[in-house]
Amino acid sequence: MCLNVTAQEGKVREASENFDEYAFVNARDLYKRVAERGFTSPEILQKLGDAYYLTADYKEAAKWYGELFNNLEEGSSVSPEYYFRYAQSLKTLRQYDLADAQMEKFNKLNGDDTRAERYVAERDYLKEIEAQSGRYSVGRVDFNSELQDFGPSFYGERLVFSSNRESRTGDYIHHWNEQPFLDLFVVDVPRDKFPKVERLAEKVNTPYHESTSVFTESGDVIYFTRNNYTKKKKLKRDEQGTTKLKLYRSERVNGEWITPVELPFNSDEFSTAHPALSPNEDILYFASDRPGTKGLSDLWMVTINDDGTYGEPVNLGGDINTEGRETFPFISSDNKLFYGSDGHLGLGGLDIFVTQLESDGSIGNSYNVGKPVNSSADDFGLILSEERGTGYFASNRATGLGNDDIYSFVRKKKLLTDCAQNITGVTMDVKTDEILPQATVELRNIANEVVGTKISDNAGRFSFPDVDCNTSYIVRASKSSYEPAEAIVNTTSEVGLVLNRDLYLKPPLKVELGDDLAKTLELNPIYFDFDKHNIRPDAALELEKVIAVMTEYPSLKIDVRSHTDSRAPDAYNMSLSQRRNISTIKYIVEQGGISKTRLTGRGYGETQLTNACGNGIECTEEEHQLNRRSEFIIVAK
Incomplete structure (x- = not known):
C-alpha cells in the first residue's frame, strides 16, 4: 500500500518536491x-x-x-x-x-485445487493432432525408385537410406514380397534434380537385407540392421524357421569400412533392429521383440561403455511402448525421441510420434507430430537436423512413386512437446482498468523459481508460449510505484491451449489534503466498549497504523474526528464522542511519541451521520455501525 501526498493546487515546484519526499508509504515498512x-x-x-x-x-x-x-x-x-x-x-x-x-x-x-493434487484428464487426440499439424512443410525428393526406399540417416553432408531398387544377379529375391533384398545406398543431400545414388560399401551390404543405419558424428562408425547372416554367408533361422534381424557395427579405417561385427545382445530367437544414437553417442536405441516386449515390437535402449562394451538392454516402458508396434527410433540433438507407432492414437497405420527424453532419465508424454507428415498410411523413420530445421521421413502413402518413398520436410514451427500451452494476459490498473504497459511479468514454477520473464507491450499484453501441460505456474507482474499482482495458472492436458490471466496491479493511493487517513489505510473500525471511552486492544492495533505513518512522515498533521450513532440523547452522544476523541489523541501522543501540536480534533456526536439512521429511525446494527467511526483527516503536509 502506498501513500502519495501532494501539495496544494498550483504549487507545482513544491508539489514535485513533496512527491519526491513522500512519494510512497511502503506497506511493508x-x-x-x-x-x-x-x-x-x-x-x-x-x-x-x-x-x-x-x-x-x-x-x-x-x-x-x-x-x-x-x-x-x-x-x-x-x-x-x-x-x-x-x-x-x-x-x-x-x-x-x-x-x-x-x-x-x-x-x-483445498483438495480440489490442482496444485495440491493433479489429475490428468484423458486427452482428445484428434484435437492434439490438429494442434500439431502444419508445423512441417513436406516435399518430394528426386531419388526415390518404383520399389522400396525408406530408413534415411544423416552421413555427414550425405544421406544414407535403404532401398531394393537394383536387383543383384542370382536368386536373391525376398519371397515375402517377390522383390529384391534391401541394401544401403548413399546420396549427396539433394541440391539438384536426379542426384547420383550409389551403394554403400560392399563390406556393409550382403546379398540379403541391410537397412536402417545410424552414424556417429565423426562418420567413422555405423550401426545398421541386417538379416541374421553368418560369416559363412548363410542365413540363420529361429526354431520356427524365420530369419530374424540383428544389429551390426562397422568402423571406417583408412577410408574403408571394415567387416561388420554383430552386437552382443542380438539373438537368433528374436529381432533387434533400427538403431539410433543419443546426442552424446553413449546410448543406443533400437526396436526389438525380445522377451519383455509389451507389444509386437518395443523400443529399447542400451548403454555404450567407454571400453566399447554394452550394458543390458532396457525397455523404454509404458510411456512409449504399447501392445502395438513401436519402431524406427531417432534421437534429435536436443534429445527428443521420434518414433513410429500404431499403438498410440493416430491417423492410421504407423504414425510418427515425438517425446522429450529428460536428462534425469524420465520420459515425457508422447505426441503425434501431426499432418502433413502423418497420414492415413504408414509414416515412419523420421530424422531431423535440429539446427537446420530440415529432415526426412518415409511413407507408403498413395501419392508416392513406389511402395515406400522418402519425403523431405522443412520445419516452419517447432512441434508442441509436453503439451506446450500458452499463458497470455494483460497488465492493468485495478482501480481504473486502464492498461499498464511496460510492466515486468515473471513466470514462476511450483518451486517459486523464475522460468521466464517478459515486459508487457504498449497494449499491456504479455505471453509465455510453450509452457508445460499439467503444471502449476505463478504469473507475477510488477511495475514501479505499484503493488505486485499475481495469479495461479494450472495448465491442463490439452495440446496448444491458450490460458488467459489478466493481472491487475494496485496503484499508489493518492491522498490529498482533506482526505481521510482511515480510508487510505483501510483501517478497521475503532471500537469502544459500550458507554466507555478507553482504548481497547483491537482499537490500539488500528491506531498503531496511524502512528506508523505519522512517524514515517513527521510533517503530517491530522485532525481526529470521532462520531457516534443516534441511539442515545444528542447531548450524551456529543459528550461521549468528545471523551473518545480525547482518548484517541492521547493514545497517539503518549504511546506513539507523536507531538501533540500535530494533532487536533473533537467529537461530533451524531451530528454527521453517514446515512438516514437518525433519531427514531429503525435501522440494523450494521447501519448504525457505519456512523460509529473515527476519521483522521490530513490538514497539513
Missing part, C-alpha cells in the same frame, strides 16, 4: 513498524508476509508467515492460499520437509 511494537494480528502478519512474498524476499516472507501460523489461535483459520504461499517461501530456503507439511494442510483444506 508500515506493518513491520506495527509488528515490531508488539502489535500483531492475523491481518498484520498476512499483509507483512504478502509484502515480502510479492517482492520475492522469501526469507522474510517465510518468517512472517511462520509467525502467522505459530500465533494462530485454536479454532481460528486463514485462507488456504497462505499455506501455499508459506510452502513456496520455505522451498526457496530448501526447507522441503516443512514446505511439504504446509502443502499437506493446503491439500486438506
Whole structure:
C-alpha cells in the first residue's frame, strides 16, 4: 500500500518536491513498524508476509508467515492460499520437509485445487493432432525408385537410406514380397534434380537385407540392421524357421569400412533392429521383440561403455511402448525421441510420434507430430537436423512413386512437446482498468523459481508460449510505484491451449489534503466498549497504523474526528464522542511519541451521520455501525 501526498493546487515546484519526499508509504515498512511494537494480528502478519512474498524476499516472507501460523489461535483459520504461499517461501530456503507439511494442510483444506493434487484428464487426440499439424512443410525428393526406399540417416553432408531398387544377379529375391533384398545406398543431400545414388560399401551390404543405419558424428562408425547372416554367408533361422534381424557395427579405417561385427545382445530367437544414437553417442536405441516386449515390437535402449562394451538392454516402458508396434527410433540433438507407432492414437497405420527424453532419465508424454507428415498410411523413420530445421521421413502413402518413398520436410514451427500451452494476459490498473504497459511479468514454477520473464507491450499484453501441460505456474507482474499482482495458472492436458490471466496491479493511493487517513489505510473500525471511552486492544492495533505513518512522515498533521450513532440523547452522544476523541489523541501522543501540536480534533456526536439512521429511525446494527467511526483527516503536509 502506498501513500502519495501532494501539495496544494498550483504549487507545482513544491508539489514535485513533496512527491519526491513522500512519494510512497511502503506497506511493508508500515506493518513491520506495527509488528515490531508488539502489535500483531492475523491481518498484520498476512499483509507483512504478502509484502515480502510479492517482492520475492522469501526469507522474510517465510518468517512472517511462520509467525502467522505459530500465533494462530485454536479454532481460528486463514485462507488456504497462505499455506501455499508459506510452502513456496520455505522451498526457496530448501526447507522441503516443512514446505511439504504446509502443502499437506493446503491439500486438506483445498483438495480440489490442482496444485495440491493433479489429475490428468484423458486427452482428445484428434484435437492434439490438429494442434500439431502444419508445423512441417513436406516435399518430394528426386531419388526415390518404383520399389522400396525408406530408413534415411544423416552421413555427414550425405544421406544414407535403404532401398531394393537394383536387383543383384542370382536368386536373391525376398519371397515375402517377390522383390529384391534391401541394401544401403548413399546420396549427396539433394541440391539438384536426379542426384547420383550409389551403394554403400560392399563390406556393409550382403546379398540379403541391410537397412536402417545410424552414424556417429565423426562418420567413422555405423550401426545398421541386417538379416541374421553368418560369416559363412548363410542365413540363420529361429526354431520356427524365420530369419530374424540383428544389429551390426562397422568402423571406417583408412577410408574403408571394415567387416561388420554383430552386437552382443542380438539373438537368433528374436529381432533387434533400427538403431539410433543419443546426442552424446553413449546410448543406443533400437526396436526389438525380445522377451519383455509389451507389444509386437518395443523400443529399447542400451548403454555404450567407454571400453566399447554394452550394458543390458532396457525397455523404454509404458510411456512409449504399447501392445502395438513401436519402431524406427531417432534421437534429435536436443534429445527428443521420434518414433513410429500404431499403438498410440493416430491417423492410421504407423504414425510418427515425438517425446522429450529428460536428462534425469524420465520420459515425457508422447505426441503425434501431426499432418502433413502423418497420414492415413504408414509414416515412419523420421530424422531431423535440429539446427537446420530440415529432415526426412518415409511413407507408403498413395501419392508416392513406389511402395515406400522418402519425403523431405522443412520445419516452419517447432512441434508442441509436453503439451506446450500458452499463458497470455494483460497488465492493468485495478482501480481504473486502464492498461499498464511496460510492466515486468515473471513466470514462476511450483518451486517459486523464475522460468521466464517478459515486459508487457504498449497494449499491456504479455505471453509465455510453450509452457508445460499439467503444471502449476505463478504469473507475477510488477511495475514501479505499484503493488505486485499475481495469479495461479494450472495448465491442463490439452495440446496448444491458450490460458488467459489478466493481472491487475494496485496503484499508489493518492491522498490529498482533506482526505481521510482511515480510508487510505483501510483501517478497521475503532471500537469502544459500550458507554466507555478507553482504548481497547483491537482499537490500539488500528491506531498503531496511524502512528506508523505519522512517524514515517513527521510533517503530517491530522485532525481526529470521532462520531457516534443516534441511539442515545444528542447531548450524551456529543459528550461521549468528545471523551473518545480525547482518548484517541492521547493514545497517539503518549504511546506513539507523536507531538501533540500535530494533532487536533473533537467529537461530533451524531451530528454527521453517514446515512438516514437518525433519531427514531429503525435501522440494523450494521447501519448504525457505519456512523460509529473515527476519521483522521490530513490538514497539513
